[in-house]
Amino acid sequence: xxxxxxxxxxxxxxxxxxxxxxxxxxxxxxxxxxxxxxxxxxxxxxxxxxxxxxxxxxxxxxxxxxxxxxxxxxxxxxxxxxxxxxxxxxxxxxxxxxxxxxxxxxxxxxxxxxxxxxxxxxxxxxxxxxxxxxxxxxxxxxxxxxxxxxxxxxxxxxxxxxxxxxxxxxxxxxxxxxxxxxxxxxxxxxxxxxxxxxxxxxxxxxxxxxxxxxxxxxxxxxxxxxxxxxxxxxxxxxxxxxxxxxxxxxxxxxxxxxxxxxxxxxxxxxxxxxxxxxxxxxxxxxxxxxxxxxxxxxxxxxxxxxxxxxxxxxxxxxxxxxxxxxxxxxxxxxxxxxxxxxx
Ligand SMILES: NC(=O)c1ccc[n+]([C@@H]2O[C@H](COP(=O)([O-])OP(=O)(O)OC[C@H]3O[C@@H](n4cnc5c(N)ncnc54)[C@H](OP(=O)(O)O)[C@@H]3O)[C@@H](O)[C@H]2O)c1
Numbered sequence: 001x002x003x004x005x006x007x008x009x010x011x012x013x014x015x016x017x018x019x020x021x022x023x024x025x026x027x028x029x030x031x032x033x034x035x036x037x038x039x040x041x042x043x044x045x046x047x048x049x050x051x052x053x054x055x056x057x058x059x060x061x062x063x064x065x066x067x068x069x070x071x072x073x074x075x076x077x078x079x080x081x082x083x084x085x086x087x088x089x090x091x092x093x094x095x096x097x098x099x100x101x102x103x104x105x106x107x108x109x110x111x112x113x114x115x116x117x118x119x120x121x122x123x124x125x126x127x128x129x130x131x132x133x134x135x136x137x138x139x140x141x142x143x144x145x146x147x148x149x150x151x152x153x154x155x156x157x158x159x160x161x162x163x164x165x166x167x168x169x170x171x172x173x174x175x176x177x178x179x180x181x182x183x184x185x186x187x188x189x190x191x192x193x194x195x196x197x198x199x200x201x202x203x204x205x206x207x208x209x210x211x212x213x214x215x216x217x218x219x220x221x222x223x224x225x226x227x228x229x230x231x232x233x234x235x236x237x238x239x240x241x242x243x244x245x246x247x248x249x250x251x252x253x254x255x256x257x258x259x260x261x262x263x264x265x266x267x268x269x270x271x272x273x274x275x276x277x278x279x280x281x282x283x284x285x286x287x288x289x290x291x292x293x294x295x296x297x298x299x300x301x302x303x304x305x306x307x308x309x310x311x312x313x314x315x316x317x318x319x320x321x322x323x324x325x326x327x328x329x330x331x332x333x334x335x336x337x338x339x340x341x342x343x
Pocket of ligand 1: 030035062193222226231241242296297298302304
């Protein structure tokens with residue numbers, strides 16, 4: 001059936017300027033890390049993307065390795081672009097990344113020019129695109145000169161493969177160095193993609209939000225729902241089919257008694273605000289303007305609808321913020337700490 005996006009989509013979403021750049025991003029963006037591989041029916045993937053666009057979610061985030069198998073999320077998204085979104089390319093911000101293992105041998109991961117440029121070409125081919133809007137260095141590489149990694153990003157823009165570049169899970173020091181090199185090359189760093197949520201606050205300890213504000217770089221916080229922990233999903237145990245049962249990135253051991261106790265109290269605070277817990281968790285990430293957009297994932301279209309509804313209330317009283325801090329402790333859930341802590 002031909003897809004006709006909701007004509008009211010742009011009235012439903014809030015758009016925020018990405019740092020000091022001209023690019024605006026929706027307050028809620030959709031990532032295709034999980035639920036877009038060959039283990040998910042194609043119709044589910046289509047429904048998730050269509051629902052997102054109907055809610056004004058114009059930004060879709062991918063990476064070379066999203067699947068399973070790696071690459072299959074980009075292939076599926078390419079198909080959805082062709083069947084449903086082809087007429088809307090100029091209304092979309094599509095990103096991809098390279099940094100994690102994608103193919104065998106020494107040129108299949110990390111931050112070399114050799115890997116980044118060939119991986120970008122392969123991503124474009126899988127998605128059937130001439131260019132991506134944003135291309136990222138997916139993680140900091142301690143063994144490749146930063147000049148080489150940033151030089152590759154600059155080349156990717158100059159050669160027309162991407163419009164903007166970003167970095168993911170770089171700490172403040174590395175971000176400053178990367179931004180300086182990119183500025184000298186004439187290709188500014190437009191966006192940083194860190195993990196960040198109520199239970200994982202490394203960006204605050206690192207001072208990353210202040211660094212990005214200083215540099216005029218925008219930000220997109222990934223896992224704002226702590227992979228689903230910051231929803232009602234796990235309050236009564238671990239439901240069949242949820243991410244925690246799939247042997248992927250959310251291990252059952254991460255859903256500890258202490259985390260569940262915090263989540264119960266957070267859920268009560270969300271209810272008192274008239275929001276779902278997912279909505280409050282997204283609003284919390286966006287609360288002080290230090291983060292441009294919250295990058296969610298979804299296994300069902302209804303989850304996208306719920307999350308997009310966060311924009312109905314993005315503000316908190318000082319008392320609510322204090323209540324959240326009092327009940328929620330940081331949990332050991334930052335799987336990306338190695339990249340940001342590397343010195
Ligand atoms: N740069 C990086 O290194 C990096 C790393 C990780 C992720 N990312 C990006 O961030 C994106 C988001 O990551 P994520 O999927 O872990 O984010 P998340 O939003 O924290 O978690 C998404 C999961 O939460 C559950 N969920 C979402 N909305 C819900 C709702 N309204 N009610 C109940 N449950 C809900 C679903 O779990 P179920 O599947 O259990 O239903 C969904 O799969 C990725 O797709 C990717 O684009 C980037």
